[in-house]
């Protein structure tokens with residue numbers, strides 16, 4: 001229980017009707033989940049305007065309403081608080097409600113189009129191995145030390161973030177690594193958090209349905225670095241042309257990592273094979289189980305963070321060589337018939353290109369590369385033909401299939417992917433709507449030595465159609481078939 005006036009600390013309040021000297025039992029932004037004496041925050045969403053559920057929330061027991069516009073009529077027993085920005089107010093109130101847990105541990109956020117899950121998961125592993133209790137907020141799972149919570153978003157809503165952080169404090173966690181998605185920043189899910197540092201990976205085509213233009217997408221990412229305090233660090237990928245832009249207006253202490261240009265944390269790929277990478281990190285040679293030069297970037301960031309946070313250089317390098325690859329990211333096995341299957345979460349053009357180029361680079365002879373891939377529904381449509389083009393250019397055979405069609409017509413999504421296939425590559429492509437059948441076809445086509453890449457779903461264990469998720473697991477499926 002907390003007093004309303006304490007929860008409002010640092011919130012930009014523009015008007016109040018009623019007493020703020022009363023207790024709040026819980027904060028809630030979904031009217032359907034309101035309990036007695038809850039504070040209900042009315043958010044303007046993409047589908048609904050939370051203001052239309054204020055009456056419903058009061059009916060279910062809300063006694064405090066935080067909103068951007070006051071209702072026409074007030075109810076006597078209820079306190080109404082008008083704020084400039086309900087999303088931001090929610091985030092700040094959530095932090096106050098849980099006693100600002102982010103200030104009691106070292107919270108590091110990773111943003112960028114690709115590599116976030118990989119970096120935060122590797123950092124979680126590394127700091128656990130170094131003997132610290134560690135937390136993780138990621139696309140794949142949320143971890144409070146070793147306790148696992150299911151993830152529904154890459155960056156949870158602000159209430160949940162602070163709830164997890166609070167639990168981390170109670171469990172004695174001293175470091176937390178979290179993914180900061182562009183949706184998360186834009187919807188102010190991370191407002192009010194005290195970050196120890198921020199990492200920028202890269203910026204390539206994704207989510208232009210939501211952010212409209214690439215510049216808007218970039219500026220949302222940049223705003224995360226703009227908001228870091230002087231005490232924090234900002235570590236950016238200098239090989240990415242937007243790396244310097246992220247640093248333009250930050251007050252944080254600046255660091256860089258790179259493979260190609262000068263940087264504080266400089267990595268060179270010495271060997272890139274199916275059993276791992278041999279890297280030179282700031283002059284020291286190490287071997288790691290991770291595959292693909294894109295992972296050299298991720299490891300450069302991991303080494304940078306470990307060093308900035310005070311780990312000994314030698315300890316950091318030793319622990320990096322013990323890191324395990326992340327679930328659904330270049331996860332692979334060789335069947336007893338000699339077919340290699342790779343499951344990867346590449347769901348953007350850049351990721352798909354990187355993964356296919358990695359396979360091209362490390363294959364030893366004339367093995368066929370059979371790719372199974374699709375694109376999500378209710379997501380950026382512009383990436384569909386681009387992914388169709390890349391998949392058909394860099395594979396010997398491609399099977400386009402469904403990947404979470406959500407509310408869209410799955411066949412229409414495949415048609416939009418096929419638009420990108422160049423005429424000379426047509427004969428390499430097939431379209432099979434049912435993902436299970438598509439994987440079956442790939443398994444049938446593959447001969448000894450061939451490589452099957454199943455891209456786009458990685459760790460996901462579901463297929464989402466019209467709001468319903470049914471069990472589907474790429475790894476499980478191909479393992480069963482080969």
Ligand SMILES: CC(=O)N[C@H]1[C@@H](OP(=O)(O)OP(=O)(O)OC[C@H]2O[C@@H](n3ccc(=O)[nH]c3=O)[C@H](O)[C@@H]2O)O[C@H](CO)[C@@H](O)[C@@H]1O[C@H](C)C(=O)N[C@@H](C)C(=O)N[C@H](CCC(=O)O)C(=O)O
Nearest residue numbers: 029030031043045046047048050053153154155157181183
């Ligand atoms: C596009 C997007 O990000 N949408 C998020 C947004 O939903 P929305 O704007 O549609 O909300 P809405 O349904 O219009 O509702 C508005 C408000 O009314 C409230 N409401 C609604 C109905 C009701 O009966 N009562 C009620 O009070 C809602 O609780 C909400 O506060 O706010 C919701 C509540 O926080 C989120 O769950 C939802 O995420 C949806 C499910 C989603 O799919 N998001 C994806 C795109 C996303 O966020 N992805 C990024 C990662 C992307 C990446 O890494 O590549 C992520 O961080 O996960």
Ligand SMILES: Nc1ncnc2c1ncn2[C@@H]1O[C@H](COP(=O)(O)OP(=O)(O)OP(=O)(O)O)[C@@H](O)[C@H]1O
Nearest residue numbers: 113114115116117118139154294297344345346351
């Ligand atoms: N540093 C990188 N640069 C480019 N591509 C990468 C990089 N790291 C990983 N990838 C590719 O992107 C895919 C997704 O990686 P990862 O899950 O780490 O990214 P993410 O940023 O967390 O994605 P999401 O936005 O969905 O949360 C991987 O499966 C791989 O194909």
Ligand SMILES: N[C@H](CCC[C@H](N)C(=O)O)C(=O)O
Nearest residue numbers: 347375376379403404456457
């Ligand atoms: N976090 C990303 C994941 C996309 C993964 C792909 N399998 C899809 O469903 O489109 C998103 O929500 O856009």
Ligand SMILES: [Mg+2]
Nearest residue numbers: 116117139154
């Ligand atoms: Mg992720």
